[in-house]
Amino acid sequence: MIQDLVDSLLYQPNTQWVVLSTMLLGIASGVLGCFALLKKQSLIGDAVAHAALPGICIAYLLTGEKQLLVLLLGATATGLLATYLIQLITATTRIKKDAAICMVLSVFFGTGIVLLSRITQQAEGNKSGLDHFIFGQAAAMTRHDVYTMAGVAAGLIFISCLLFKEWKLLIFDTDFARNSGLPIGLLETLFSTLLVMTVVIGIQAVGVILMAALLIIPAISARFWTDRLGWMVVISGAIGAASGVAGALISTIRTGLATGPLIVVTAASFFAVSFIFGRKRSLVQKLTAHRIHTERVKEESV
Amino acid sequence: MTYEGWILLTACLVGISCGTVGCFLIIRRMTMLADAISHSVLLGIVLTFLIANSLDGMYMLIGAAVIGFVTTFAIQSLHQAGVQEDASIGIVFTTFFAIGVILLSLFAKDVHLDVEHALMGEIAFLPLNTHTLFGFEIPKATSMLLAITAFTLVVILLFYKELKITSFDAALALTLGLPVTLIHYLLMGLVSITAVGSFDAVGAILVVSMLVVPGVCAYLLTDRLSLMLLYSCIFGIASAVFGYYGAAWLDVSISGAMSTAGGILFLFTWIFSPRYGLLQRLTSAVST
Amino acid sequence: MHALEVKDLQVAYDKKAVLEHVNLTIPKGSLTAIVGPNGAGKSTLMKAILGMLKRSSGHISVLGKPYSPKNRNVGYVPQRGSVDWDFPTNSLDVILMGRYAHIGWFKRPSKQDVTLAKEALQKLGMEAYANRQIRQLSGGQQQRVFLARALVQDADVYLMDEPFVGVDAKTENAIIDLLRELQQKGKTVIVVHHDLQTVPEYFDHTLLLNRTVIANGPTELVFTKDLLQKTYGGALAFFTAPDDRISG
Known part of the structure; x- marks a missing residue:
């Protein structure tokens, strides 16, 4: 029966568009996630995602309409502000990076919740589904959102x-x-900006809380298959794409299920498989090859 | 006590218990682990309900302690298996939280809990749900938090020395024969029960800000752990009180406002701290 | 024209001076050792020259022109500990990074770049390890890979930060052979070196450094007991070997 549903949904243009966009999103976050992971910035992505919420709310409060591009601009602004604040706090105080990330993340999110509750009370009818941004609701995206x-x-x-x-x-x-x-400096700034943009376009489908997972999980899973960055980026993009597609499809079949958690769980199962069976440094590899490898290195270093 | 009084008392208890535990997380550089646990607690609560079919306090605490342990253990295992630390944290908590949300939406009708509640808490309604304890009528969440705060304070007072030494220099603690791993898990246990206790009041994500922000402010004001704990409690209570009145004034989410208040307090501390503030840095840079 | 000229360089960390009034010239075509006790600022000097640290003051020129990375005439070998060894890359790939400045934006390495990288691997006896992930190389092999990367940069002046630390004898020989070959080609090589015993054997020019330049000149003039004593202070009392060498 699910098979039928999938088939029929696949022939609906709207679903196709939603699936295509989550696929592209999966690739983008898979690719940029690799760089973020290697730069040890995965959790900054988490902070950026949470920090996007107040930006979305402010943009909505200022313009009064739910125009995706405007909301995303707001999200980008607060996301960048969060990255900058984390850097500034760690640079000017003895607060360590983890605490700075945690603090910025939770305070921005808290402020977002404050603004969201304000919006909800302001216009009951025009609540506008801003709360979809918390867990993501791919099915709720309009055609225009999908294009953007x-x-x-x-x-x-x-x-x-x-x-x-x-x-x-x-x-x-x-x-x-x-x-x-x-x-x-230019390359760093460009990377931060693109990372923020990846997070920002993802929040409508995946939600602010779980967006970081789409940056981290495909990338780290890919690392278990290859020792080359080029391949890692490709594999990570593929895993991201597959997770995005699977999550979007399941959530359109069962309305009421948020897309974000489904995408994350799919990605997590890819991780489990990679972690156990991957070709590089996976559990299976370690169990079989560990002894041989250490002996080899010992011989060579003599 | 008045309706408002109960809410304020509950919020202050959150401030005290989170504030004290948070200090240790900050000096141990483990705040991200707390972030992870506070997210996983959602899964713990849902699973507990599905297994025990009850949202009773005791079951919740057990469920939270178990899931806190599982989270800590999973992150540590992944890290030891060669996954870099930030990524292991990121994988574990997002996955647990996602499973929690999915289960919650699948069984939403049965669980007396919705996703919004899980995120933001429902502190405004807490006084409605009361029970009688030693002849007093007291909100359930308040009594649970009272117990948790008391327990946390007792544990910290009893093991203050050990917690301090293992936080400061784990290697030294090992040579002294202290059970470093056990203390690590003890602390994570405290985080878990604090998180679940505060869950009703402030929700999964904002409990992170109560855990981290007061401690960070205190960290900028003093170099002594005992004073840091004290200041942190004060900041925790201040965020709770300011947050509550701010929310009442603007008619917005209380838990969100508490977190925002914490952020504003941090901003002030950051700028004006006599020891490590921005102004201090500027003036000393000018004078040399 | 000097290979490297540093005028009035000053570097401070947290308002504490690390390097003061550093003035020096390094002749073109020399093989120079920078020598000094721990904390003398040897690595700092190198990083300050390359603009990786903020200078309080100072002017750097390379081959008569103000230093700029864009001139691509300076090659750099960082200390071995400074990269992420789990990075998904192999020996050949790391060496190819030395060509990036020549390849230019957006483009991929050409066949010729790959050939150059392979030649460099071969020169250092590493051709069998081209596809080995860098964590899976021994310390000496890792060091050789980073030297090979500097080699394909095709620079005129090389700065190397402690290339001999923690390497086996075979690698040490391979490195010194390479340095001499570079010198014969007219390149200038400047090395932060920690092993006083080998200074006279390996280097024709020596810079003694302890937060400022103590002495700078041909090794046979500079590497004397008095000047070393001045550089190292009491720490040299335990160390007699250089004296023996000089007299012998």
Whole structure:
């Protein structure tokens, strides 16, 4: 029966668009997630996602309408503000990065909740489904939202491909990158901005609370299959895409189920498989190859 | 006691219990673990309900302690298996939270709990749900938080020395023969029960701000752990009180306002702290 | 024209001076050791020259022109501990990073770049490890990979931060052979070095540093007991080997 549902849904244009956009979103966050992971910035993505909520609410309060592009601009603004605040707090005080992230994340989210409750009370009828942004509701997206999201996601993927080599060097060895004449500051800023944008386009489908998972889980799963960044990015994008598609499909079949948690659970099962059976450093690999490897290294270092 | 009084008392208890536990998380650089546990607690509550078919306080505490342990253990295992630490945290809590949300929406009719409640708490309605304890009529959530706060304070007073030493220098603590891992799990246990106790009042995500923000403010004001604990409690209570009145004034979410109030308090501390404030930095930079 | 000229360089951490009034010139085509006790600011000097640290003051010129990474005439080998060894990359890939400045924006490495990288691997006896993830190399092998990366940068002046630390004898020989080869090609190589015993054998120019320049010149003039004593203070009392070498 579910099979029938899937088939019939696949022929509905609206569903197709939603699935396509979550797929592109999955690829974009899979790709940028790899860089974020290697840059040890995964949890900053979490803070950015939570911090997007007040931005969305402020944009809505200012304009009074639910125009996705405007809401996303608001989200980008507060998201960037959050990243900047985390850097500023760790740079000017002895507060460590983890506490700074946690604090910024929860305070911004709290402020978002305050604004959201204000909006809810202001106009009962025009509540506008802003609360969909908390857990994500792909099915609630309009055709226009879908175009916006797919377009931005495609742009993000394109830029990441262009800058692949430069970001790789930047993350692997910043000093060497600077010595090679790369504009470090510019590349860093560009990366933060793109990361924030990835999170921001994801929140309508995945929600602010779980968006970080889409950055982290595909990337770390891909790491268990390869030792090359190029492949890691490809595999991570694929896992992100598959999770996005699966989550969107299941949530359209069973209305009432939020998309975000479904996407995350799908991604998590990919992780479980990769963690156990992956080709590099997985549990199975470790059990079989550990002894051989240590002996090999010992011989060579002599 | 008045209706408002009960709410304020409950909020202050959240401030005290979270504030004290949070200090240790900050100096141990483990706030992210607390963030993870506070999210996982949702799954714990849902599972507890599905198994025990009750939302009674005792079951909840057991469920929370178990899920807190499982979360900590899962994160540690992934980390030891070669997954970098921030990623292991990110995987575990998002997955647990996602499962919790899915279960919740599948069994929403049976569980007396909805997702919004889970996120934001329902502190305004807490005084409605009372029971009689030693002849007093007291809101259930308040009595549970009283017990949790008392327990937390007792544990911290009893193991103050050990907690301090393991936080400051785990290697030294090991050579002294202290059970470092056990103390780690003890602390995570405290986080879990504090989180579940505060869950009703402030919800899953905002409990993080009560755990972290007061402690961070205190951290900018003093170099002594005992004073930090005291200041942190004061900041916790202040965020609760300011948050409550702010929310009443603007007619917005109370738990959100408590977290925002904490943020504003931090902003002031950050700028004006005599020891580590921004102004202090600026003036000392100018004078040299 | 000097390979490297530093004028009045000052560096401070948290208002505490780490390097003061550093003035120095390094002749073109030399193989120079920077020597000094722990905390003397050797790595700091190198990073300050390359603009990786903020300078309070100072002017750097390389081959007569103000230093800029864009000139691509300076190659750098950082200390070995400074990268993430779990990064998804292998030896060949790391070496190719040395070509990025030449390849330019957006483009992928060409066949010629790959050939150059493979040659560099071969020169350091590492051709069998081209596809090995970098964590799975021994310390000496890792060091050789980073040298190979500097090599393909095709720079005129090389700055290397402690390349001999923690390497096996085989790697040490491979490195010194390479440095001499670079010198023969007219390149200038400047190395932060910690092992006083090998200074006279390996380097023709020496810079003694302890928060400022103590001495700078040809090794046979600079590497004397008096000057070393001045550089290391009491710490040298336990160390007699260089004296023996000089007299012998």
